[in-house]
Amino acid sequence: MNAPVPTHVLPQFEARPVPAEMLAALKVRFGERCSVALAVREQHGRDESPFDVPPPDAVVYAESTEDVAFVVELAGRHAVPVIPFGVGSSLEGHLLAVQGGVSIDLSRMNAVLSVQPEDLTVTVQAGVTRTQLNDEIRHTGLFFPVDPGADATLGGMCATRASGTNAVRYGTMRENVLALTVVTASGEVIRTGTRARKSAAGYDLTRLVVGSEGTLGVIAEVTLKLYPLPEAVSAAVCHFADIAAAVRTTIQVIQMGVPIARCELLDANAVRAVNLHDRLALRESPMLLMEFHGSAASVQEQAATVQEVASEFGGEDFQWATTPEERTRLWTARHHAYFAGLQTKPGCRAVTTDTCVPISRLTECVTLAKAEAEAAGLPHYIVGHVGDGNFHIAYLIDPTIPAERETAERLNQALVQRAIAMEGTCSGEHGIGLHKQGFLLDEAGVGAVEMMRAVKRALDPKNIMNPGKIFVV
Numbered sequence: 001m002n003a004p005v006p007t008h009v010l011p012q013f014e015a016r017p018v019p020a021e022m023l024a025a026l027k028v029r030f031g032e033r034c035s036v037a038l039a040v041r042e043q044h045g046r047d048e049s050p051f052d053v054p055p056p057d058a059v060v061y062a063e064s065t066e067d068v069a070f071v072v073e074l075a076g077r078h079a080v081p082v083i084p085f086g087v088g089s090s091l092e093g094h095l096l097a098v099q100g101g102v103s104i105d106l107s108r109m110n111a112v113l114s115v116q117p118e119d120l121t122v123t124v125q126a127g128v129t130r131t132q133l134n135d136e137i138r139h140t141g142l143f144f145p146v147d148p149g150a151d152a153t154l155g156g157m158c159a160t161r162a163s164g165t166n167a168v169r170y171g172t173m174r175e176n177v178l179a180l181t182v183v184t185a186s187g188e189v190i191r192t193g194t195r196a197r198k199s200a201a202g203y204d205l206t207r208l209v210v211g212s213e214g215t216l217g218v219i220a221e222v223t224l225k226l227y228p229l230p231e232a233v234s235a236a237v238c239h240f241a242d243i244a245a246a247v248r249t250t251i252q253v254i255q256m257g258v259p260i261a262r263c264e265l266l267d268a269n270a271v272r273a274v275n276l277h278d279r280l281a282l283r284e285s286p287m288l289l290m291e292f293h294g295s296a297a298s299v300q301e302q303a304a305t306v307q308e309v310a311s312e313f314g315g316e317d318f319q320w321a322t323t324p325e326e327r328t329r330l331w332t333a334r335h336h337a338y339f340a341g342l343q344t345k346p347g348c349r350a351v352t353t354d355t356c357v358p359i360s361r362l363t364e365c366v367t368l369a370k371a372e373a374e375a376a377g378l379p380h381y382i383v384g385h386v387g388d389g390n391f392h393i394a395y396l397i398d399p400t401i402p403a404e405r406e407t408a409e410r411l412n413q414a415l416v417q418r419a420i421a422m423e424g425t426c427s428g429e430h431g432i433g434l435h436k437q438g439f440l441l442d443e444a445g446v447g448a449v450e451m452m453r454a455v456k457r458a459l460d461p462k463n464i465m466n467p468g469k470i471f472v473v
Helices: 020-033 038-043 065-078 130-140 154-160 205-209 243-255 268-278 296-312 324-335 337-343 359-376 402-421 437-444 446-459
Strands: 058-061 082-085 102-105 112-116 121-125 177-184 189-193 217-225 232-239 262-266 287-294 316-321 349-352 380-385 390-397
Touching (some): 020 058, 038 058, 065 082, 065 102, 082 154, 082 217, 121 130, 130 154, 177 205, 189 205, 189 217, 232 296, 232 324, 243 262, 243 296, 243 359, 262 268, 268 324, 268 337, 268 380, 296 316, 316 324, 324 337, 337 349, 337 390, 349 402, 359 380, 359 390, 390 402, 437 446
Parallel strands (some): 082 102
Antiparallel strands (some): 112 121, 121 217, 177 189, 177 217, 232 287, 232 316, 262 287, 262 380, 380 390
């Protein structure tokens, strides 16, 4: 197996700073929307990963596709890196300026451009967040289901091929993106895909760009599938004596074909953290947080089936949340789990895993990972989108103690090796970024990664598009 890039030892990247001539051109075009202030650059040079990297040389706030194209074309002339920035919620170092360059902040490109309710589609600028989109289309009776937890931008969600709590029923970004407007490494604006639900016209460039982590182009606009708001929604929590029982319940529910919309696992440590953070009084034991969508009758039937299955595995304290307020409180707590966990060890950083395995191997994978973390004595918690075999362990480390980082990396490597051996993946939704480059080689193989490099070299010959991520060209 290839060793991961440690959180405290990064490859030596050659800096490619912004030359004075290019900076002057940016200032003329963007004025105050181009900043070299240290505070602004530091904000755009830090994400939720455990990496410490110098900030970009400049930050440009784009307000249109033409703005993005201008920056990229100028950067290409000067062979300067450009790094797309959404809200900074990446966990794998995607937005870090490892070679310097310009951070293109897309947060001001936040317009919902067109809604086609009769076709169940919407087109947005890349800086629109998932919460903003659902607020703006609520009156249509439609919603966008992909929900990674953080209120990420839709462009960023495309770039990392995000998924989240609803993926078990509605799929990931890969299944829900119909078309993109992309600024290529030459500064050209291209359109991939259409609003049609399927196409056999040429290479699937949309799927190529989704998940490319900003290494092939900057996503400027996104066309997405929408779904009717369900007639009835009900959420429930159920507690178990151990993680294995909770996971076996999930597996049984999925194998029975119950169309559950959400099925989230929280271990006792995660429940304890959200209790403190959100002032809840949940029983501090492994817990499933579930949601059911459909007609009133189908929701009732799904819930009854799941409750019966859970009871077979020792599930207790089945509690229902049928009002919007109750459901929102529970899911808000789940979405706060990451930051709630961080607050249990003040000053810590999190090394977060992202494995996904075939559902039949999930119990073994989760329980072994939990046992290893307990044996190592490192503070941690587990949350997971267990309905589709994806779970996360956050190892909480003191960034000033190298031994804690090394322990977290050792645990992470053992977990990923096991997941790959089970025909799973090192990344279910967070992407490769800086941290998982060795794991990508283990999973895909040298030949496949070299094919990826060939695509990158062909589309970005000067290596200006978010260099150093996924693999080193």
